[in-house]
Amino acid sequence: MEALRVQSLAEKGEMSVPSQYIQPPESRSQRENPNSNPNPNVNSIPVIDFSNPRTNLLEELRKACKEWGAFHVINHRVPVGLLDDMRRVGRTFFEERPMEEKLRYSCDSGSAASEGYGSRMLVASNDTVLDWRDYFDHHTLPLSRRNPSRWPDSPADYRKVVTAYSDHMKALAQELLGLVSESLGLTCQSMENVVGDFYQNITISYYPPCPQPELTLGLQSHSDMGIITLLIQDDVGGLEVFNNGEWVTVNPMSDAICVILADQTEIISNGGYRSAQHRAVTNARKARLSVATFHDPAKTRQISPSPAFHPPKYRPVIYGDYVSSWYTKGPEGKRNLDALLC
Numbered sequence: 001m002e003a004l005r006v007q008s009l010a011e012k013g014e015m016s017v018p019s020q021y022i023q024p025p026e027s028r029s030q031r032e033n034p035n036s037n038p039n040p041n042v043n044s045i046p047v048i049d050f051s052n053p054r055t056n057l058l059e060e061l062r063k064a065c066k067e068w069g070a071f072h073v074i075n076h077r078v079p080v081g082l083l084d085d086m087r088r089v090g091r092t093f094f095e096e097r098p099m100e101e102k103l104r105y106s107c108d109s110g111s112a113a114s115e116g117y118g119s120r121m122l123v124a125s126n127d128t129v130l131d132w133r134d135y136f137d138h139h140t141l142p143l144s145r146r147n148p149s150r151w152p153d154s155p156a157d158y159r160k161v162v163t164a165y166s167d168h169m170k171a172l173a174q175e176l177l178g179l180v181s182e183s184l185g186l187t188c189q190s191m192e193n194v195v196g197d198f199y200q201n202i203t204i205s206y207y208p209p210c211p212q213p214e215l216t217l218g219l220q221s222h223s224d225m226g227i228i229t230l231l232i233q234d235d236v237g238g239l240e241v242f243n244n245g246e247w248v249t250v251n252p253m254s255d256a257i258c259v260i261l262a263d264q265t266e267i268i269s270n271g272g273y274r275s276a277q278h279r280a281v282t283n284a285r286k287a288r289l290s291v292a293t294f295h296d297p298a299k300t301r302q303i304s305p306s307p308a309f310h311p312p313k314y315r316p317v318i319y320g321d322y323v324s325s326w327y328t329k330g331p332e333g334k335r336n337l338d339a340l341l342c
């Protein structure tokens, strides 16, 4: 497998992108001017203030989960300095380390979900359009999978920052799972009981500037497979959520954490809450960085709609089977979840 990285391609300075990166017309971004900054006044995902009284919080959460499947959380108790540190160590790795050093962490030759530095989401498949993105994936939880010696050691605090970030994201994901359960009318523990101990992966995505942003995507339309994704981005912007038939920009908010409900939450809630379909667009001006922290069930767990909801709209699925099928078929839109509809 070639070790081509989008960053190396972008640095060549070509005026057009190789054909494998060109999206079919229906998938391209329709933004009038993909090179402009996102408009901060446009409609965006809801913002939920964690310092609000619990009853208000549950009501706002219910609405956001039903209508969007994605929202920003503010006053979340994760130190904002840690969010900045995470963005900083990521940017340093991608922008300041020589390619030769980065390629030592290469994971493209391994299985689709292996840890390290890569570019292709679907290693096995040759027929999908490629994303204009490089990434570094870290296996962070359970602790038995966490091996910081497989992560970059530069800047000097890289591993320490990722470790602290993982712990804070786990705590926030647990809190959110409790709130989401309650907002569904279930007991606080009910989703955690279904999920068991989290599997957590942290993926730093790096989107180099693209000479033809109107033809490419940083990350094609998908919903995340697991339970809940916690995402931070830098001030460049590029994340979009599909809502009411249109793509809506998720405006960068440096202190906020973007919560994205994933497919297993949609199943457990029996479709009451939706997993958000989202994508990342490219731009010609500036490299963009985001950090997504995925929280998933163990592969052996069976996920099904909560018995509180009748009749079930989704068939039960072993999470590991769901993941295999996702990697075989590709992420396009939400078709993996649709395949489980009764």
Ligand SMILES: O=C(O)CCC(=O)C(=O)O
Pocket: 203, 205, 219, 224, 231, 233, 238, 239, 278, 279, 280, 289, 290, 292
């Ligand atoms: O870069 C982004 O904002 C989106 C990342 C994402 O959706 C993912 O890694 O699953």
Ligand SMILES: [Fe+2]
Pocket: 222, 223, 224, 229, 278, 292
């Ligand atoms: Fe995603």
